[in-house]
């Protein structure tokens with residue numbers, strides 16, 4: 297029986313520090329870094345993983361969810377569904393024949409895990425229903441680690457959790473048993489973000505270039521939870537990602553009962569889904585991100601923030 301140290305690498309600062317730390321403290325053969333590819337990543341993340349592999353002389357195992365097999369079941373389910381339900385706003389919702397025809401024509405696997413997951417759900421994830429993290433990251437990592445347990449190994453899952461990140465993480469334990477032959481290890485619990493950057497720099501490892509371009513976190517591009525400022529930065533620097541989200545909104549809308557779906561959710565009083573889509577689609581959210589005073593006024597100073605100016609949220613530029 298061997299002890300395997302699984303490091304979930306995202307391309308962000310915390311998991312990079314974790315990987316460096318693990319490689320320093322444990323025998324190289326026992327450290328297994330994994331990357332869960334959501335399909336909604338910036339190219340810089342893939343490039344950075346390649347850089348880490350070279351700089352640290354380690355191989356990162358890529359894991360990517362595959363939903364292809366679920367499409368046939370979902371298509372059959374939609375074709376047969378005759379039920380009428382009430383949604384949260386009390387509206388009657390059912391699959392009309394027109395909506396069924398539209399969804400059945402659109403429901404074909406794209407090969408992109410994020411998009412396929414949303415097509416099958418007929419919606420995008422939200423803060424309250426964050427199934428993206430579960431299905432694209434957590435489940436993939438858990439499945440991989442269960443495979444190691446099945447091979448008879450002990451698994452220590454290294455997690456880049458810091459207590460100062462949020463209230464929910466304030467009492468995170470540094471070491472915890474999470475199942476038979478399985479433990480969680482969180483060596484960064486007492487670190488700050490700047491400790492993490494400093495540690496990587498001391499080891500001679502560059503930060504992901506996305507941090508130097510305004511990103512305060514590295515993950516999906518964009519994340520469903522991205523802030524107003526982040527959205528404005530993404531629009532200035534990587535508008536092609538938002539154009540892709542607009543295409544996805546159309547495709548996922550086609551697969552939904554109502555015919556519309558928005559990537560970014562927000563409360564809206566309208567009962568008509570067309571109105572909700574008209575107000576909350578990605579292009580409208582981009583316009584909103586450029587405003588101040590509760591969306592009433594354009595932020596002229598924000599507009600002057602040139603894309604080639606270093607906007608690191610952590611002050612990484614000297």
Ligand code: SF4
Pocket residue numbers: 334336421426428429432433515516518519520521
């Ligand atoms: S980074 Fe955001 S969009 Fe991506 S899986 Fe996590 S919560 Fe979902």
